[in-house]
Amino acid sequence: MKEEQSEPIRVIIADDHVLYRAGVKTSLSTKKDIKVIAEADNGMHLLNLIKNIEADVVLLDIQMPIMDGIATLPELKKIAPRTKVIMLTMVDDNSMITKLMELGANSYLTKTSDSEIIYEAIKTCYEQEYYFNSLTNKALLTNLKQRNMPAPQQLMQQEAQLSEKETTILRLMCEEKSTKEIADIVELSPRTVEAIR
Numbered sequence: 001m002k003e004e005q006s007e008p009i010r011v012i013i014a015d016d017h018v019l020y021r022a023g024v025k026t027s028l029s030t031k032k033d034i035k036v037i038a039e040a041d042n043g044m045h046l047l048n049l050i051k052n053i054e055a056d057v058v059l060l061d062i063q064m065p066i067m068d069g070i071a072t073l074p075e076l077k078k079i080a081p082r083t084k085v086i087m088l089t090m091v092d093d094n095s096m097i098t099k100l101m102e103l104g105a106n107s108y109l110t111k112t113s114d115s116e117i118i119y120e121a122i123k124t125c126y127e128q129e130y131y132f133n134s135l136t137n138k139a140l141l142t143n144l145k146q147r148n149m150p151a152p153q154q155l156m157q158q159e160a161q162l163s164e165k166e167t168t169i170l171r172l173m174c175e176e177k178s179t180k181e182i183a184d185i186v187e188l189s190p191r192t193v194e195a196i197r
Contacts, residue, residue: 010035010054012037013025014045014069014072015061015088016061016064024118027118031119033123034122038055043066043067043068050080058083060088062087062088062091063089070103086108086122087107087108089111097139101136107125107133108136109135165186168186169182
């Protein structure tokens with residue numbers, strides 16, 4: 001630690017496109033408060049780096065060979081729980097964004113985001129844990145609306161007296177298990193499970 005509070009934010013870029021990494025690195029090199037300390041071209045490479053290098057923020061691409069960003073994210077959070085992770089992608093997919101946020105992502109940017117937005121996301125995640133933008137907000141709101149949809153049904157189910165097996169089946173349905181998986185767990189035939197459904 002040279003001077004108090006003047007240590008730059010340490011960033012690792014994980015992306016299999018060399019040109020994209022170079023572009024981001026070049027644009028961030030003009031910022032005095034950020035330092036790109038390493039680059040990785042897939043998730044496996046990143047996890048090996050993270051074991052030896054301490055990073056504050058990781059820019060993590062979703063589509064990569066060998067080990068993609070989705071598989072890497074939970075592993076990265078286990079090794080370095082304090083490291084903030086900004087997911088990079090070409091696709092704006094609501095359900096994917098929600099899933100990634102649940103897995104521990106701190107933000108989600110499309111790869112078309114300009115360097116100022118990437119800079120702002122790094123700074124904000126580092127200082128405030130999350131960086132929300134129109135993508136994340138839309139995804140989280142859509143998810144909330146979908147979760148609140150079955151409310152009238154739930155009220156009806158509260159009035160019905162459910163047996164222990166029916167309650168178990170209901171819980172497994174909520175976990176999105178298939179009829180066959182549920183049948184195996186509660187030791188009933190798939191047809192009986194369908195009838196209970």
